[in-house]
Amino acid sequence: MSCTLExxxxxxxxxxxxxTVxxxxTGNMLRLFHKKTQMEILRQPESEEALKESPxxxxxxLLFPPNRIRDGVFRADGREFRFAVNEADTHCALHGIVIGREFELKSTEENESLLRIAAVYRFDAERPEFAGFPCPFTAEIIYEIRASGMTHFLRIHNDGDRALPLGVGFHTAFAAPDEENVRIEVPHRPEGAWRIDAVRHLPDGSVRPWSETEKxxxxxxxxxxxxxxxxxxRQPETNRTARIHRKNGTVRYEFDSKYTHGACWNQGGTRGFFCIEPMSWMTDAPNVPLPAEVSGFALLPAHETAEYASLITVE
Structure with a gap:
């Protein structure tokens, strides 16, 4: 095994x-290449400029919080939280306050069967977004690479003395070369998907049927x-393993039950990739008129830690 930082x-x-991490x-694993099948598992940026423009x-x-927040504002735990509105067409805050930020390398460990990489990001009063989200926290991303696959952990520790609104997600971008005719199997509830407003791209809390294309x-x-x-x-109660059928093998993407919501999209279907997006809460969860047990809205108590896990393997 080898591990070099430059x-x-x-x-x-x-x-x-x-x-490559x-x-x-964002401490993001940009590349994951499987030698036996010669498959690039993830979508990689064409250039440094492309990564900076669209990380x-x-x-x-990592998205914290995931997806959109209506008008960049919500109330919880007796406080108002504000995020910069960075999507003019929808007047929403999009993709959260961690995306594109620099992480610190915490540690690397290796033995004959495991390579472990840990990176951290500390959010405190020194960050410009703290005025609108005054909740100090530490985000730690851990990658454990074994022969069988890559386990991906996220830990969020509340460093503050008050509860922290906790919503996380990952925009997991999988490579889908056109010439491979990639097909996917993604677990989903039969009743349908969230109904999304066509203008602001926000859910209204109701469910629509799946289209024939989506099915x-x-x-x-x-x-x-x-x-x-x-x-x-909403994620199904039990099966949480997606399968991506490529020319040289099948990629499995499995995530734990704390990811209660999901999204799947392909940005028009002409970019050579698609996303399977596990989320702990739904889009705009603090503002959607649904109970927390449905929306996924959660508060992380002071000085406590939440952990999430997913796994990528190749069959």
Missing amino acids: NKRLRFETPEWIG ALDS MVYGIP EILSGKRSVSGVGFSAMY
Whole structure:
């Protein structure tokens, strides 16, 4: 095994895998290459400029909070929280306050069967966003690479003395080369997806039926490329393993039950990638007129830690 750090990029190689972690961009694993099948698992940026412009559509970037917040504001625990409105067309705050930020390398550990990489980001009063979200926290991302696959942990520790509104997600961008006719199987509830406003791209709390195109794509009957689709939904109670059928093998993406919501989309179906997006709360959860047990809205008590896990393997 080897692990080298240069210009905020940590590059690693094991007998089975090659990868890159971008400490300068959300501690994001930008590359994960499976040697046996010669598959690039994740979508990689074409250039440094592309990554800086859109850090949320490459690799496995952390969103905190995920997706959109209506008008960039919500109330919780007797306080008002404000985020910069960075999407003019919808007048929403989009993708949270961690995306694209620089993480610190906490540690690397290795033995004959495991390579472990940990990176951290500390959010405190020194950060410009703290005035609107006065909740100090530490985000720690851990990658554990074994012969069998890559386990991805996220830990959020509340460093403050008051509860912290806690919503996290990952824009996991998988490569989908057009020539491979990639098909996916994504677990989803039969009743449908959240109904999303066409102008502001926000849920109203009601459920719509799946379209025929969505049914075909999510059940592996139609290629993920060539036609655009986007859906947000509650995760099923049990099955949380997606399968991505590529030319040389099948990628499995499994996530734990704390990711209660999800999204799947492909940005028009012409970009050579698609996203499976696990989220702990739904889009705009603090503002949606639904109970917390449905929306996923949560508060992390003072000085406590929440942990989330997912796993990528190749069959």
